[in-house]
Amino acid sequence: xxxxxxxxxxxxxPAMSLNDxxxxxxxxxxxxxxxxxxxWRALSAPGTEPVLDAERFAPYTVHPLxxxxxxxxxxxRGDQRQMETWQRLGTYVAGLALDDAxxxxxxxxxxxxDMVVAAGGGERDVAVDSAILAASTGRPDFxxxxxxxxxxxxxxxxxxxxxxxxxxxNISIVHKVTGSSRTFMGEEGAGVAAVDIAAARIRSxxxxxxxxxxAFQTEHPDMLLGYELAGYLHRGQWKPVWQRQGAExxxxxxxxxxxFLVLESREHAEKRGRKAYAELGPVVSGRARRTRGxxxxxxxxxxxxxxxxxxxxxxxxxASGGHAATKAEKAALDARxxxxxxxxxxxxxxxxxxxxxxxxxxxxxAVSNGAPYxxxxxxxxxxxxxxxxxxxxxxxxxxxxxxxxxxxxx
Amino acid sequence: MAKLKDHLxRPVxxxxxxxxxxxxxxxKADNWAALTAGKSGIHPINRFPVDQLNTRIAGTVxxxxxxxxxxxxxxxxxxxTAAREALEESGLDAENFGGPLFLAxxxxxxxxxxxxxxxxxxxxxDAAERVLEAARxxxxxxxxxxxxxxxxxxxxxxxFGATGLPITLSTACASGATAIQLGVEAIRRGECxxxxxxGADGSATAEALIRFSLLxxxxxSNDAPEKASKPFSKDRDGFVLAEGSAALVLESLEVALxxxxxxxxxxxxxxxxxxxxxxxxSKPDASPAIAAVKAALADAGLSENEIxxxxxxxxxxxENDKMEHLSLSTVFGERIGRIPVSSNKSMIGHTLSAAGAIxxxxxxxxxxxxxxPPTINYDNADPAIPLDVVPNVKREAKVGxxxxxSFGFGGQNTCLVMAREPV
Numbered sequence: 001x002x003x004x005x006x007x008x009x010x011x012x013x014p015a016m017s018l019n020d021x022x023x024x025x026x027x028x029x030x031x032x033x034x035x036x037x038x039x040w041r042a043l044s045a046p047g048t049e050p051v052l053d054a055e056r057f058a059p060y061t062v063h064p065l066x067x068x069x070x071x072x073x074x075x076x077r078g079d080q081r082q083m084e085t086w087q088r089l090g091t092y093v094a095g096l097a098l099d100d101a102x103x104x105x106x107x108x109x110x111x112x113x114d115m116v117v118a119a120g121g122g123e124r125d126v127a128v129d130s131a132i133l134a135a136s137t138g139r140p141d142f143x144x145x146x147x148x149x150x151x152x153x154x155x156x157x158x159x160x161x162x163x164x165x166x167x168x169x170n171i172s173i174v175h176k177v178t179g180s181s182r183t184f185m186g187e188e189g190a191g192v193a194a195v196d197i198a199a200a201r202i203r204s205x206x207x208x209x210x211x212x213x214x215a216f217q218t219e220h221p222d223m224l225l226g227y228e229l230a231g232y233l234h235r236g237q238w239k240p241v242w243q244r245q246g247a248e249x250x251x252x253x254x255x256x257x258x259x260f261l262v263l264e265s266r267e268h269a270e271k272r273g274r275k276a277y278a279e280l281g282p283v284v285s286g287r288a289r290r291t292r293g294x295x296x297x298x299x300x301x302x303x304x305x306x307x308x309x310x311x312x313x314x315x316x317x318x319a320s321g322g323h324a325a326t327k328a329e330k331a332a333l334d335a336r337x338x339x340x341x342x343x344x345x346x347x348x349x350x351x352x353x354x355x356x357x358x359x360x361x362x363x364x365x366a367v368s369n370g371a372p373y374x375x376x377x378x379x380x381x382x383x384x385x386x387x388x389x390x391x392x393x394x395x396x397x398x399x400x401x402x403x404x405x406x407x408x409x410x
Numbered sequence: 411m412a413k414l415k416d417h418l419x420r421p422v423x424x425x426x427x428x429x430x431x432x433x434x435x436x437x438k439a440d441n442w443a444a445l446t447a448g449k450s451g452i453h454p455i456n457r458f459p460v461d462q463l464n465t466r467i468a469g470t471v472x473x474x475x476x477x478x479x480x481x482x483x484x485x486x487x488x489x490x491t492a493a494r495e496a497l498e499e500s501g502l503d504a505e506n507f508g509g510p511l512f513l514a515x516x517x518x519x520x521x522x523x524x525x526x527x528x529x530x531x532x533x534x535x536d537a538a539e540r541v542l543e544a545a546r547x548x549x550x551x552x553x554x555x556x557x558x559x560x561x562x563x564x565x566x567x568x569x570f571g572a573t574g575l576p577i578t579l580s581t582a583c584a585s586g587a588t589a590i591q592l593g594v595e596a597i598r599r600g601e602c603x604x605x606x607x608x609g610a611d612g613s614a615t616a617e618a619l620i621r622f623s624l625l626x627x628x629x630x631s632n633d634a635p636e637k638a639s640k641p642f643s644k645d646r647d648g649f650v651l652a653e654g655s656a657a658l659v660l661e662s663l664e665v666a667l668x669x670x671x672x673x674x675x676x677x678x679x680x681x682x683x684x685x686x687x688x689x690x691x692s693k694p695d696a697s698p699a700i701a702a703v704k705a706a707l708a709d710a711g712l713s714e715n716e717i718x719x720x721x722x723x724x725x726x727x728x729e730n731d732k733m734e735h736l737s738l739s740t741v742f743g744e745r746i747g748r749i750p751v752s753s754n755k756s757m758i759g760h761t762l763s764a765a766g767a768i769x770x771x772x773x774x775x776x777x778x779x780x781x782x783p784p785t786i787n788y789d790n791a792d793p794a795i796p797l798d799v800v801p802n803v804k805r806e807a808k809v810g811x812x813x814x815x816s817f818g819f820g821g822q823n824t825c826l827v828m829a830r831e832p833v
Binding site: 082119120130134142154163169170179186189197201204206224229285397399403 | 530545820
């Protein structure tokens, strides 16, 4: 395979190596549907409209899950019952990625596959919680009330069904991925770190093939509460991500969905004859102290570290719409006219821990399909028809942590 | 001259600082004195009412300023306290650590008292909607922070000047060991010269207790709290929920020696293997635990004949201790009867997300001090688990290598191999 070169003939990428990280499987679910093909079709067609539910959690709008037949990836009803929706969703999306990579059901490959999951958790029983709060009126001994209610009304299995590391646990049980299992927590940053560590393990030869990703199920009041404790959610009429500055609320519109990637060493993928979507290049991350105004400088440093090629570069932005973070990201993107931004959150909503893996997946799809996405917000995103040999994925956390990854033609 | 690269050509990873908090006290000195005296930190719960609860004992940390301020505040203070002690011992700059941070900590949820405060400040008939409305009106950064999974690590990174994006992780009861493993791997890959690995857990709330209780995981030996945690005993009836923290400063041996640091021990190997059998139960043949132990030995470049002492996961649940014995006897064969195997949890209870880090810290101290902490409350041996558990009384012994096991819900199995000296 010839090395890609820039316009002046100089290589824009390092030489290929056996431990290059390639993306050989993609699992996606969002309000737009499921699977890489459905997402490519929806997102590559101009004028795709977001799927919104403005009623159920008014005044908040969410991007709801599509219809999912859980049986397709989680064969046993017993397994499905042991998971709340978030875990079920993540296990389902992980199954899609394994299927897509031709690994699902391959006992040997699954038993040696390492896994990093970016997880939240805390999908509580709303009915039990509401009953406790309702009963609290007129009770001076709230802690005793808690004991009474929790000991009698909590489902014993709920603890595990919403526990952070049990998404990975269920992926092991359902899909038999058992090489190793690690769960990272910490909103979007967990997704960045998960992809970063997974790639680093492959590059160093510590792992040959990895499953990495996350899921977010926003259709639960506590999942909205996580944002709204600091007023991060957008209210009122829905707008695209870039157009929420100054609108009512904090700018974030959340969505249910998930993204898992199968990453492999180039050698491992080639030996089993798998065509890769793309190569995963540098993955960089940062922790700006935003209260000290460091975000802009942190993003500058990340753009520098991501080894961007010269010329126009398709940039899949995971922008949340959160006012301060998205404003800073927009400014950083606008300062680099070569970056052709596409904020997919306009169409999918913000999927928290899954946001960065989702961005990487969409970047890989564009490179693999050899075509850019049309603007998702034509008023704020420039048209392009340049065939992307590379694409950048950016994530600026709505509150903290930021990361980027450069994806190249495999 | 010590070898600076290991058997696979990777930088050797040294430990140059340790910090500790458990229900036995703050700091290495107090903890070690109590642990080797066979003292229990388990006591009746007084943090919250215990009406209606089957388990009314725990190893909570009740003596820190944040002990009554909720899981997030206490977990942060536990982590900070341990990290400060570890950094001080390492001689590194505690304001400008200059390496990455790996934090094992419990998943966060909004504290019930905060939820109640929100509920009481609204008037919507629907409780969930009322809480949401009140949340955006109140806009409390404290409440928000306490419910962000990345907050504690972010604050720790600020406090100690850690570099990059800090990683917060959960591998359930193996989390502390995984944090150390991530630090070891980062140094071995050459990404950094030093890393700070912390396990901290201050999440012993009423709801946490009830959740484990509903899974029948907890001891109900309420009448004699200090006797409740009895790993490997025939009458063991569950683990005791506990809190604590440990921090390790990890450094490439080369860099540590070059700056004249005291090397406390060597992190020689890490191994892991996931179990696909069940959400809380281990595969009956213990094959994942066996694979994790073997992977740690292989990573350390040691044979099973070269382990002097095993710091057991030893939770005191009927299931774990039986499975752990099966895994150890399978890996070590008949020699397992001659290897001392003790459980720190007999004294400090199960510190969950912190356990792997705390027990690694105790393992390193075991080697340095030449004293093996006992398994206390071993009054009724389980004939099905014929192990030398160092019953009830500490033992002086020359210990050059330790295997420390951590097994958790969700099929998590992580093992660490440590050595007293570089090769």
